[in-house]
Amino acid sequence: MDLLNNLGVGFHTALTFQNLLYAFFGAVLGTLIGVxxxxxxxxxxxxxxxxxxxxxxxxxxxxxAGIYYGAQYGGSTTAILINVPGExxxxxxxxxxxxxxxxxRAGPALAAAGLGSFFAGCVGTVIIAAFAEPxxxxxxxxxxxxxxSLMVLGLVGAVVLASGSLIKAIAMIVLGILxxxxxTDVDSGVARFSFDMPExxxxxxxxxxxxxxxxxxxxxxxxxxxxxxxEVFTKDVKGLWPTREDFKEAWPSVVRGTALGAILGVLPGGxxxxxxxxxxTLEKKAVRNPRIPxxxxxxxxxxxxxxxxxxxxxxxxxPMLTLGIPPNAVMALMIGAMTIKGIQPGPQVMTSNPExxxxxxxxxWIGNLxxxxxxxxxxxxxxxxxxxxYRFLFPAIVIFCCIGTYSVNNSPFDVYLTAACALLxxxxxxxxxxxxxxxxxxxLGPLMEEHLRRALRLARGDWSTFVTRPLSAGLLxxxxxxxxxxxxxxxxxxxxxxxxxxx
Amino acid sequence: MKIKSQRDFWSGLLFLVVGVMFAWGSTDxxxxxxxxPGPGYFPFGLGVLLALLGGAVxxxxxxxxxxxxxPIGRIAWRPLLVIVAAVAVFGAALPRLGLACTxxxxxxxxxxxxxxxxxxxxxxxxxxxxxxxxxxxxxxLKLTVPLWPVYFGG
Numbered sequence: 001m002d003l004l005n006n007l008g009v010g011f012h013t014a015l016t017f018q019n020l021l022y023a024f025f026g027a028v029l030g031t032l033i034g035v036x037x038x039x040x041x042x043x044x045x046x047x048x049x050x051x052x053x054x055x056x057x058x059x060x061x062x063x064x065a066g067i068y069y070g071a072q073y074g075g076s077t078t079a080i081l082i083n084v085p086g087e088x089x090x091x092x093x094x095x096x097x098x099x100x101x102x103x104x105r106a107g108p109a110l111a112a113a114g115l116g117s118f119f120a121g122c123v124g125t126v127i128i129a130a131f132a133e134p135x136x137x138x139x140x141x142x143x144x145x146x147x148x149s150l151m152v153l154g155l156v157g158a159v160v161l162a163s164g165s166l167i168k169a170i171a172m173i174v175l176g177i178l179x180x181x182x183x184t185d186v187d188s189g190v191a192r193f194s195f196d197m198p199e200x201x202x203x204x205x206x207x208x209x210x211x212x213x214x215x216x217x218x219x220x221x222x223x224x225x226x227x228x229x230x231e232v233f234t235k236d237v238k239g240l241w242p243t244r245e246d247f248k249e250a251w252p253s254v255v256r257g258t259a260l261g262a263i264l265g266v267l268p269g270g271x272x273x274x275x276x277x278x279x280x281t282l283e284k285k286a287v288r289n290p291r292i293p294x295x296x297x298x299x300x301x302x303x304x305x306x307x308x309x310x311x312x313x314x315x316x317x318x319p320m321l322t323l324g325i326p327p328n329a330v331m332a333l334m335i336g337a338m339t340i341k342g343i344q345p346g347p348q349v350m351t352s353n354p355e356x357x358x359x360x361x362x363x364x365w366i367g368n369l370x371x372x373x374x375x376x377x378x379x380x381x382x383x384x385x386x387x388x389x390y391r392f393l394f395p396a397i398v399i400f401c402c403i404g405t406y407s408v409n410n411s412p413f414d415v416y417l418t419a420a421c422a423l424l425x426x427x428x429x430x431x432x433x434x435x436x437x438x439x440x441x442x443x444l445g446p447l448m449e450e451h452l453r454r455a456l457r458l459a460r461g462d463w464s465t466f467v468t469r470p471l472s473a474g475l476l477x478x479x480x481x482x483x484x485x486x487x488x489x490x491x492x493x494x495x496x497x498x499x500x501x502x503x
Numbered sequence: 504m505k506i507k508s509q510r511d512f513w514s515g516l517l518f519l520v521v522g523v524m525f526a527w528g529s530t531d532x533x534x535x536x537x538x539x540p541g542p543g544y545f546p547f548g549l550g551v552l553l554a555l556l557g558g559a560v561x562x563x564x565x566x567x568x569x570x571x572x573x574p575i576g577r578i579a580w581r582p583l584l585v586i587v588a589a590v591a592v593f594g595a596a597l598p599r600l601g602l603a604c605t606x607x608x609x610x611x612x613x614x615x616x617x618x619x620x621x622x623x624x625x626x627x628x629x630x631x632x633x634x635x636x637x638x639x640x641x642x643x644l645k646l647t648v649p650l651w652p653v654y655f656g657g
Contacts (some may be wrong), residue, residue, distance in 0.1 A: 054645055167559055170556060174522075181549070190542045223582035224583075391624060395613045395614055396628070398610075399609060401590075406597055415590060418594075419590040419594070422590060431510045431514040453540045456540055457539065461536060
């Protein structure tokens, strides 16, 4: 069995002391930032990117991956205990989870979230391992035209999921791609849009954009809001173990959530966030007569979405690892991390760096195992963290983000650019423009241009090459379909409803 | 003409202006043709596209009614200016003053962004963060960041 062989290689890599240590570090850090509201995996991974210069590629990626799925575990704790989503993907968990905590059932809620996530994480890991190879084979048939179309599909997918106006989200993507055009043209060596500043001829680092727009933009937005009153149910967390009835009710939701999350994670633009929303909607439809109604503390409303977001977080690695195409902002940063370590992301990673590839996959399972231990028996430590006021937290975030951006190139100029991006991030926040599509466009932009120009040159300037090559045409049709679907009135309303519940 | 949605109006205008600027700026570079696209080919097309999208958002903002005029709302000037300034100060100070002096400065400055400002809290944060950052970044991750002030000619 090839799969078993490959997993063997993976576990052999992942179980070395160094890699275990970094997986653990990633999981702890992920839980930490998941628990703390106002600091997400995007900002954290961006912050840590400079530090991976000193690490080997495998432990670096293992650590970064741990942060992403660790945040899915930690986010639910905050959602359940203080009704504030620690992480955007645990927004729906707060609905029923917080109600359960108010009824003194915080323990079972946390256990359902943790065990559901663990189950989903295990399944997700197996799915990645099983699908990675066929996807890589498919990817080998891709030419420049297909890659371009695939990126179009990915960007459209990201737009469909952005809340709010579709056209604004598309504009944000284009704006992101344009910001990525500030660089030196690969073909001709011409410096573009650099305003004669030598620092700009290398392009703006995506750490700068990510940190400015997400990290600092979020801090400013948070501080602009009046301090909320937080009620923490710390004393009520007794009796972690769910009752037999809880188990009976929760496990079908866990299975449904895992299946749904695994599918949605693979889609371009998908990942943890969409998965949890979709799963909550599914649970409300699937459970006809819940013992406790949804919104009043139904355990299904916690188990389903929590499993889904973890499954989605895992399977969103598939397009990143096999095609080199990031389905969401976190994966875009992972690609950045690989590039820093000199690995060209894409289908060849599996053959050129098998230890990295399978080691990362194996480490996900190990990481999930660590997380369940970290999050259930040690829950008390994380609860303590929630009592730290924001006025201590945000200076720390500011400092870490600053050091992060500075140390990428040891350049004060990057820090000034980040300050400008922070301003921009706040403008976007105020204007209701989603920043996630911007970052995706920014990262994919240079790749898109390269493939577009190569495809056109190969086709001797014939634009129809994108629709006459069957694979490319299929991808473009899929992208067009997605836009049409979202614009259909019935779905448009549903989509708005789904995002309304968020507020 | 009445603005029906303020947020859309300003975002549309932003997209329009930036799009035109990029399209105009890319005329400085060789455009090429579709068989041999030059460095100006892709950005010009995108600039035009962004301007068109911006125009559409703008048009919508002026014609379609939205709830309550969709106002932009109060701008949090204090956190905005303080945080942006703190980041800029960090960039300017770190290469000259080193980590040990820059961090307390930036912590104190950024603490001004919050609603409450207590000297005691700022002091605690400064000490904890400076020592923590030293341990994590300089000692642990071995980043090449100056720790103490750099004296010119010294």
